């Protein structure tokens with residue numbers, strides 16, 4: 001595709017053009033794709049409604065761009081290179097031809113099972129090729145996929161299925177994760193007790209575990225495949241038709257189903273993939289994320305495949321069989337671009353350095369980071385030991401809601417700076433907002449990060465709740481998308497993301513809303529009320545600290561702590577478990593009854609000497625009690 005930016009000057013020219021004339025800028029880029037029909041209008045938008053439409057009137061199918069159009073020129077090139085959890089099990093290489101055939105065949109399986117255009121299909125699978133195949137098969141027939149990360153609990157899965165009213169769920173008998181085997185089907189069975197919309201579950205055999213197949217509901221993937229051929233015409237989709245729903249945490253109990261649409265999402269993920277990672281035709285690219293998160297959607301599947309790339313899917317974990325696993329895979333497949341999260345980098349930094357040095361990492365040309373701010377120490381360790389100071393690092397800031405990378409260096413093309421995501425991609429217009437809600441005009445500044453102009457892959461809504469979309473993202477500042485992050489900008493105009501400014505805490509790169517976790521704690525019959533804050537953690541970036549008020553006469557002890565954590569694991573998933581639980585008699589509240597999380601955060605971080613003025617609290621006396629009982 002002819003939109004690769006190759007020099008800093010070219011970036012500047014492109015950026016300028018994208019701001020001065022966004023429509024012609026994006027139109028030129030969009031012309032690189034296969035459309036069934038071109039657009040009548042490049043962009044219409046109104047952030048006050050909010051309503052955003054890109055490439056209106058155009059029709060396409062994203063799978064024709066990710067698969068069919070490569071068949072002639074790259075049919076025998078590896079599209080997906082699958083690396084199993086256990087290195088002793090062989091790798092699987094699917095060429096573009098093979099992937100195309102498997103996607104079409106499974107699309108026919110979906111059709112045979114009653115799935116129609118516009119239906120929602122829930123995918124709850126481990127990182128096996130079938131996850132990619134099922135996802136693309138949905139897109140092939142215009143069904144809307146809703147992928148749920150296969151580490152979520154039955155309750156979390158059920159609430160997502162119910163919110164989107166999915167009629168089919170796709171899963172596997174079990175999954176492998178390091179030295180553990182997980183009973184995925186059992187989790188799905190539990191979830192399906194309370195999901196009336198599900199008619200069918202399609203089960204892929206991965207582990208061979210003994211599972212129960214429920215009559216008239218559960219069917220085997222391999223048996224269904226026997227009934228179909230591999231010819232499946234791609235459904236003609238409007239550019240603004242829904243491609244998928246992906247849930248992300250919010251500051252209230254219910255997760256938000258972010259809605260992404262076909263045309264703009266395709267254009268932006270492909271464009272940003274090519275430019276940020278500077279992918280060249282025969283490179284091998286590896287993003288270690290799970291496809292259950294947005295990073296996997298955009299930068300394992302759609303962005304790379306739209307560019308005809310070879311993209312690695314990794315089933316395992318960074319520390320199995322040992323802490324050298326990532327580097328072994330890099331050497332084995334001669335990985336050129338490697339994209340991971342700061343939490344993984346920090347964990348691997350703690351492993352013996354021989355586990356890095358015994359592998360040949362000289363294939364690496366580009367390193368990427370995503371999910372949370374990367375601290376200076378991790379940045380330098382990554383640069384020195386993995387990139388050998390010879391592979392530029394793209395620190396990519398973006399969100400589930402933004403669909404694609406927003407602020408990042410273009411590796412080796414625009415300047416990098418440790419701990420800075422640096423400059424916005426072409427088309428992205430970030431602004432910093434001050435405490436009064438005004439845009440800060442000076443270049444050097446610190447404030448809340450907002451975006452003042454739409455880009456093609458911005459989420460269009462919250463599924464089933466457009467008002468919530470408006471309230472969450474477009475109400476803080478008039479005519480601007482609010483990110484929920486704070487940032488500072490240096491005199492070169494480069495951005496450094498300082499972290500969330502709302503009630504979302506990023507733990508090991510996963511977004512966790514405090515309210516949904518507090519709701520679960522409060523459901524325990526011994527608990528009156530609770531508040532969660534994040535505190536700095538060596539590896540996870542942040543970990544969770546809970547302050548919990550118990551009913552009179554109840555003793556707070558470790559048994560209760562275990563009970564609370566197991567309740568959280570059951571309702572949300574193990575990723576939301578609390579590191580520390582302090583039992584308290586009260587929580588610091590303002591006179592209007594709002595919990596002062598700022599104080600709780602400082603105490604948990606050991607900074608109780610700088611609490612500031614607490615005299616305006618309703619109950620200042622609890623602060624001393626909390627400080628005295630703090631868990632270190």
Ligand code: WTA
Pocket residue numbers: 248293294295369370371372373374395396397398399400401421483484485497499500506509510511
């Ligand atoms: C944080 C992940 C600093 C940020 C793609 C954002 C980052 C949230 C970075 C979105 C980064 C992501 N530097 N912070 N490079 N990347 N974040 O929706 O707080 O899982 O708002 O999307 O992660 O997380 P999400």
